[in-house]
Amino acid sequence: MLSLRALWASLIALSTLCAATSSSGSRVLVVLEPALAKDSFSTFFNGLEARGYDLTFRAPKEERPLLVEYDVPNYDHVIYFAPSTKSFASDLAPQSLLPLLQKKTNLLIALSPTLTPMTSFAAEFGLVLPPPETPLMSHFPSRKGPLDTLQIPLPADSSILTSGTAPILFKGINFAMSPNPMLFPIINAPPESFATDTIKDDEADILVESSLKGGEGLWAGSSMGVVAGFQTKSGARVAWVGSVDVFSDKFVNGKLADGQKAGNEVAAQDIAKWAFQESLVLRIDSVEHHRVGETEPRETYTINDKVVYTLTVSKFVSSTSKWEPYSGISDLQLEFTMLDPHIRTSLKPVKGQPGKYETTLRVPDRHGVFKFVVDHRRKGWTSLYTATTVPVVPPRHDEYPRFLSAAWPYYAGAISTSVGFILFSALWLGGAVGEKTKQKTQ
Numbered sequence: 001m002l003s004l005r006a007l008w009a010s011l012i013a014l015s016t017l018c019a020a021t022s023s024s025g026s027r028v029l030v031v032l033e034p035a036l037a038k039d040s041f042s043t044f045f046n047g048l049e050a051r052g053y054d055l056t057f058r059a060p061k062e063e064r065p066l067l068v069e070y071d072v073p074n075y076d077h078v079i080y081f082a083p084s085t086k087s088f089a090s091d092l093a094p095q096s097l098l099p100l101l102q103k104k105t106n107l108l109i110a111l112s113p114t115l116t117p118m119t120s121f122a123a124e125f126g127l128v129l130p131p132p133e134t135p136l137m138s139h140f141p142s143r144k145g146p147l148d149t150l151q152i153p154l155p156a157d158s159s160i161l162t163s164g165t166a167p168i169l170f171k172g173i174n175f176a177m178s179p180n181p182m183l184f185p186i187i188n189a190p191p192e193s194f195a196t197d198t199i200k201d202d203e204a205d206i207l208v209e210s211s212l213k214g215g216e217g218l219w220a221g222s223s224m225g226v227v228a229g230f231q232t233k234s235g236a237r238v239a240w241v242g243s244v245d246v247f248s249d250k251f252v253n254g255k256l257a258d259g260q261k262a263g264n265e266v267a268a269q270d271i272a273k274w275a276f277q278e279s280l281v282l283r284i285d286s287v288e289h290h291r292v293g294e295t296e297p298r299e300t301y302t303i304n305d306k307v308v309y310t311l312t313v314s315k316f317v318s319s320t321s322k323w324e325p326y327s328g329i330s331d332l333q334l335e336f337t338m339l340d341p342h343i344r345t346s347l348k349p350v351k352g353q354p355g356k357y358e359t360t361l362r363v364p365d366r367h368g369v370f371k372f373v374v375d376h377r378r379k380g381w382t383s384l385y386t387a388t389t390v391p392v393v394p395p396r397h398d399e400y401p402r403f404l405s406a407a408w409p410y411y412a413g414a415i416s417t418s419v420g421f422i423l424f425s426a427l428w429l430g431g432a433v434g435e436k437t438k439q440k441t442q
Contacts, residue, residue, distance in 0.1 A: 021052040022276045023316040023323075024104060025076025029067060030057045031092055033082040036244070041081070044247040047269050051318075053077075053276075060085040060092060067091045073105045077276045083112030083244045094121035101236040108275045110244035113173050125230045126178035127240060130195040130219040136174045136226070136242070138193040143257040151256055152190055152226060154267060159380055160186055160229070160274045166263035169251040172243025174224035184379035186239070186271065187227040194220030227271060229380060239275035274380065278318035282326060282382045285312040285355070289372060289388065292360065300391045302399065305363045309334055309372055311347055312355050313384065325355025332357055332384075335373045342366070347374070367392050 028048065032038060038045070038057060045055060056065060056075070060082045066074060068091060078100075082088075090096065094117050097107065109118060115132040122129060137148045153167040174189040227246075230238040245251050252265045273279045290297050292306040301307060311334075315326035327349040336343040342364045347357035363370075370392050376384040403411070 021318050021321055022076065022278050023281045023318075024106065024277045026053050027075045028053045028055050028077045028079060028276075029065075029075040030055055030079045031060055031082050031088075032057055033060055033085045035084065036081055040249055041247050043249050043252045043265055044268050044272075047265070048272060051278075058092075060088045063089055067096075068100065068103075073100060073103050075105065077106045077108070080107065080109040080118065081244050081247070082116075083110050083118075084114045084116065086114075086116050088117065094118060097121070098124075101232050101238070102234050104234055104236045106236055106275050106277060107238045108241070108272060109238065110241045110247070111173055111175075112244065122175070122240060125238060125240070126180035126183045127228065128176040128178065130173060130175070131197075134173070134195040134197045134219065136170070136172060136189060136193050136195050138190055140190070140192045141257050150190060150193060151262075152187060154187060154263065158186070159280060161270045162266050165266045165270075166260055167256060168246060168264045168267050169254045169256070169262045170226055170243050171245045171251075172226065172241075174219060174226050174242055175228070175240075176219070176223070177225055177228060180230075181377070182232065183228060183230050185225040185227070186229050186274075186380075187225065187267075188222045189220075189224040189226050191222040193224075195224075229274060231380075231383070233383075235382060237275050237277060239271055241271065273318065277316070277382075280381045281316040282329075282384055283314055283316075283323065284374075284384055284386050285314050285323075287311055287372070287374075287386055287388055289390070298390075300393050301363050302393060302395050303363055303365045303367055306360060307363060308358065308360050309347070310350075311357045311374060311386070313357065314355055327354050327356070329357070329376065332374070332376055334359055334361075335375070336361060336364070336370055337373050338366075338368045338370045341373075342370070363392055367394050 030045070049055060058065060067078065068074065078097075088094075101107070109122075111118060111122065111129070113133050113135045119129055119132075135148045136150060138150050139147060141151060143151070149169060149171045151167045152170045154161050154165050156163065168187075174193065174195055177183055177185060226242040228240045230240065232238070241247075246264055247268045251262060252268070254262045254264070256262055270279075288297065288308075288310040290308055291301070292308055311332070313326050313329065313332075314323040315328075316322075317324050329349070332347040334343075334345055334347050335341040343361050345359050345361055347359050350356040350358050368391075370390055372386075372388040372390065374384060374386050
C-alpha cells in the first residue's frame, strides 16, 4: 500500500511538471507567518498564479500539508515569508531543507534583522549576516521617507533582472558573501549604504568607533548584497532576499524620490522566475563522437585518430513551456582528459543547426582510458556537465605505416651499407680468383 501511494505521488508530480510554466514544476508552498497578511502580498502572489503556479499557504508551525511525503516532495518550490519566526514545524525546519535541495526543490527565502534559525541556515550557503537588529540604511538620495527604506538601482548587465527596470524600494538587511563559486549576487547594496542599529545622525560617532575597533567592523558599501542566488550541484536553486517588504504591495505601489513607480513588481517576479527555474535553464540533449569520415562511435580509438565531438544544448522557454535549441553559448569548452586534461578546445556553434556545438580533435599519442568532459558553469545559468569514457589504444600490428618519411636517412644508410658490402665482397672475391688464374698460367 505504501508503494502504491508513493507511485501515485510520483505520477501527480510528473503530470504537474508536464503542464508547468517552470521547468521543474508548478506546485508552490508558501510558508507565511501569521504576523504577515496574505493580502499584503497580493500583487506578487497573483503574478505567480497568473503564470500557472498552484500556491498552497501554510503557517510555520502548522503540521499540514506535509512538505515531503513517502520521501517524495509534494511541492516543487517553497517560499519562506517568515522573517521573524523562531520555530518551525519539523518538516519546515532549516535542517530538513538540505535533503530537500538534493531532490531539486527550489527555495525563495526572505530574511530580516531578527535573529532566527534562518540566520544560521544562511551561513551554510556562504552568507555572512550582520549582527541582529542592524538594518540597512542610507542618507542618499535625499527623500522624505525613513532612512532605512532605501532606493536601490538594479544592475544594467544582469541576465536575471529585466533591463530598464526602475530602482526598487528596500527595507531589510545586507550581507557579505563568501567566495563560494555556487553563490553570486543578484542585487548589490548601494555604495553609500551601511548597516546600523541607530538611524539618528547624532549617534553617527558610534558607527565610526565600531569600524575602528576591528572585528566585524562596518557593514557598508556595494560589496554587500541584498539579493543573492545559490545553485546546488543537483540543480536546485535558492534565492536569498534581505527583505520580505520587497514583495509587499506597499513597496510594489510605492513611489521613488523622483515620483516614478518603484520597480519592485518586475524585480520580484524576475527573482521568482530565476528561483523557480523559469529563466537561464539549460540542458544537454545529446552527445555524439566518431572518427572523421564515419558516423558511428567506436568502442575504442587509436592514438592520433581525428575525432569529431558534437553536443546538443537546449534552453527552457517559459512563455511556451518548451525546450528550444540554444546556440547562445560562446565559451563552451571540451576537455579530453586522463586524470589531467590532455586537450582543451572550444566547442563552436554549428551554423544553420541551432543548439548544435561541434569540434574536431586529434587523439593524443598516448594510450589509456580517456574522457570527453564538458563542464560549463556560469553564475546564474544551469550547469552543463557530461563525461563520456573512451579507451585509447596503440595501433594494431597491421595498422602501422609500411614506411616512415622521417626514417628515410636510416633507410638510405642501411641500403648504402648493404650495397657497399656487396660491391666490396664482389671486388674482393673477383680479385682473388684473378690471382689464382694468373698463377696457373705461369
